[in-house]
Amino acid sequence: MTAQQIKFVKSFLPAAVAAGAAFHLNPMAILSQAAFESGWGTSSLSMNSRNFFGLTAYGASNEYWHGGRTTVQARGYSLDFRRYDTAENSFLDFARLIRNSYRPAWSVSNDMAAYAKEIAYSPYISELNGDDREAYRCSLISIERTIQAVVLLL
Numbered sequence: 001m002t003a004q005q006i007k008f009v010k011s012f013l014p015a016a017v018a019a020g021a022a023f024h025l026n027p028m029a030i031l032s033q034a035a036f037e038s039g040w041g042t043s044s045l046s047m048n049s050r051n052f053f054g055l056t057a058y059g060a061s062n063e064y065w066h067g068g069r070t071t072v073q074a075r076g077y078s079l080d081f082r083r084y085d086t087a088e089n090s091f092l093d094f095a096r097l098i099r100n101s102y103r104p105a106w107s108v109s110n111d112m113a114a115y116a117k118e119i120a121y122s123p124y125i126s127e128l129n130g131d132d133r134e135a136y137r138c139s140l141i142s143i144e145r146t147i148q149a150v151v152l153l154l
Contacts, residue, residue, distance in 0.1 A: 001146055008040045009150040012052070015088045019095035026109035030095055032144040033119070036136070045070065049083040053094045057082045064093035116140040 020027035068083035
């Protein structure tokens with residue numbers, strides 16, 4: 001484990017626990033996905049927009065996302081991502097999304113291997129954007145093990 005991984009877990013475990021409690025979702029699943037999607041909190045989207053999950057700015061604003069947007073330029077096109085007021089709101093909005101839109105993954109979140117498979121092979125992942133479902137699944141499981149090791153140190 002690295003210093004960045006330890007810092008990430010210390011900083012965002014409380015947000016994952018709160019979001020997990022609010023939406024009955026395993027906080028380790030939440031934190032694992034946040035670590036993967038944000039590069040352990042080093043992505044510009046997480047640092048500048050407090051978006052730890054790469055959620056795009058589509059749909060109506062809600063209790064956690066108030067409509068703020070950040071435009072990211074990609075090769076030949078741009079995408080709008082959600083910008084959050086707080087990191088906690090990013091975690092809560094993600095947990096809300098999983099519970100409401102990815103119920104098969106939500107329902108097995110206490111089994112990390114089952115959750116990783118459900119989310120990796122759901123519409124949450126887009127192979128059209130170059131995502132590799134099996135690599136995503138394996139990464140979530142590996143990251144969760146690292147997080148568990150860090151938690152034991154805390």
